[in-house]
Amino acid sequence: MMKLRIKTLLAATSLLLAPLFAAAAQTAANITEFTLGNGMKIIVNEDHRAPTVAHMIWYRVGAVDERNGTTGLAHALEHMMFKGTTHLKPGEFSRRVAALGGRENAFTSRDYTAYFQQIEQSRLEAVMALEADRMANLVFDKNEFANEIRVIMEERRLRTDDQPQALLFEALNATAFAVHPYRNPIIGWMDDLEHMTVEDVKAWHDQWYAPNNATMVVSGDVQPQQVRRLAEKYFGKLKPKTLVRTRPQNEPEQKGIKRVTVKAPAENPYLMLAFKVPALRDVEKDDEALALDVLAAVLDGYDNARLGARLVRTERVANEAGASYSGVGRGPAQFILDGTPAAGTTTEQLEGRLRAEVTRIAQEGVSEEELKRVKTQLIASQVYKRDSVFGQAMEIGVMEMSGLSYRDIDRIIERLRDVTPQQVQAVAQKYFGDDALTVATLVPLPISEKPPVAPPAGLRH
Structure with missing residues (x-):
């Protein structure tokens, strides 16, 4: 788990402020937003400095949406998203992106789960088709899940249980927050991982992975009209879902150290x-x-x-x-x-x-x-x-x-x-x-x- 600490990337002087603010304004001016009929938001950021594109699908669901006994579901589904669809074999998603000359990965946070590809701009349509496929057609194979949950438990041992500072940060959150879901680790408590089933993960996907709970961000050497056409082609036909958010678990006032x-x-x-x-x-x-x-x-x-x-x-x-x-x-x-x-x-x-x-x-x-x-x-x-x-x-x-x-x-x-x-x-x-x-x-x-x-x-x- 990365600790969010403000560190500057370079030593700046006040003389830099004017060009920096000009660059910032130019970035905002190059953004276009539209929404598909099924509720999926598309944001296009034009940057034509190089013929490359970053394509990201963000789902507004993360560890904060989990409840006691189900921690780690958002992260477990992230892993299963690479384990095949009705059209692709396990691991084929990554192999296809690599064959296109791109790189891809995903990450889960407290607040969201995101998937991305970085590719040459002419390959955008291919990765859009891949993402739309796994939004709608993911396969939940029991054997694949059994293998992957062991990987996740080992990841927890490697990155939390065997890392003293990460272990302390986990204990800090579990103590600071009495009821709010931020008290739980993103990767989940080990006991919850040991009792998780493939049906649990499928239910999470069925509940949250829908176009009306997703935002596509495309940044790079693209035109908004091109992105709109491809988004309509691959995502526009997907059905929205009824999203039922659980009641917020607001943190009570702390009374002492x-x-x-x-x-x-x-x-x-x-x-x-x-x-x-x-x-x-x-x-x-x-x-x-x-x-x-x-x-x-x-x-x-x-x-x-x-x-x-x-x-x-x-x-x-x-x-x-x-x-x-x-x-x-x-x-x-x-x-x-x-x-x-x-x-x-x-x-x-x-x-x-x-x-x-x-x-x-x-x-x-x-x-x-x-x-x-x-x-x-x-x-x-x-x-x-x-x-x-x-x-x-x-x-x-x-x-x-x-x-x-x-x-x-x-x-x-x-x-x-x-x-x-x-x-x-x-x-x-x-x-x-x-x-x-x-x-x-x-x-x-x-x-x-x-x-x-x-x-x-x-x-x-």
Whole structure:
């Protein structure tokens, strides 16, 4: 599981802002949207710099839609989507994309599941036909499922159970959220995987995989009319489904600090502090979410940001220290501070030092000069994510699946530029008390002498 931490891709100066904003505006102007009669949304992002295309199908269903006893279904179906249709044998989807000279994969998140191909632009029709086929005609073979669920369980062992920081992050979420489905891991709890059946996965596909729950994003050297014609040809004939969303499981108010300790083989102790904070729901109104984004960048947004400069290089109380915030999602948001204590520093001491850096901002604020430097680099990192056609498709899809719009992308950048020092200081004062905090601590155990286990065959992503 990747930790979402704001890191700039390059050192930018204020002189870069004008061309960056011009590039952002040009990107928005090249997007076309339309909807098929069955409810499937199509978004076309024209970028004619190279004869390549990123083709993505996003389903607005992920781990957040699962309930106790069924965790891991969204991810398990992602694996089964490569196991054949009434027209294709298991594995043939991937072989055909490779034969076209393309690359493909898929990923599952808390909020969505997505499938993509990157191909030469003349091959777009072929991959559209493949995706439409598995949306409608997927085969659920018991033997294929039996093999694949073992791959998924081994993936869980490899990427979570045997990775102490991932194990701690899992425990952090399970403790921070009392009822909201974000408390469950995307890959699922092992007990749920052991009891999952092929009928469970088929029911998930039948419930959620429909054109009216999907968004196609095509980014690259294409024309909107061409994409519309192909989308109508291959997806337009598919029937919509009645989508019944379960009631939201809203998180009750937290009444005090929560703590969890994980003991696992590791070289060093590790610490994570998660504070419940507002998410970004309305780009025009949610000033605090934008200020939290800037606060994370002040703490850990560039090479000389506060946490690294003070705790790691100057005072040497931490080997690493970071801050992250992502307000884009269908569920609640968290602001995370984390770090590895240096020799001679305890996790308790590092916890105090991490919180002290936020308190310093709450009490003293940030200068206009520091904020200008931070925002310049933060905005540069946002814009440079669009350097590839795939990066543009990803950003569009994430926004759409999270309840925002691709139209908000440029507006977010504009509003980040307008965040004031007073707004950053205000969120530092408001959201970092004990009643919003969950602390997760990794206690290292001796590392086994056993050689590392090779990734299981069939591990895709």
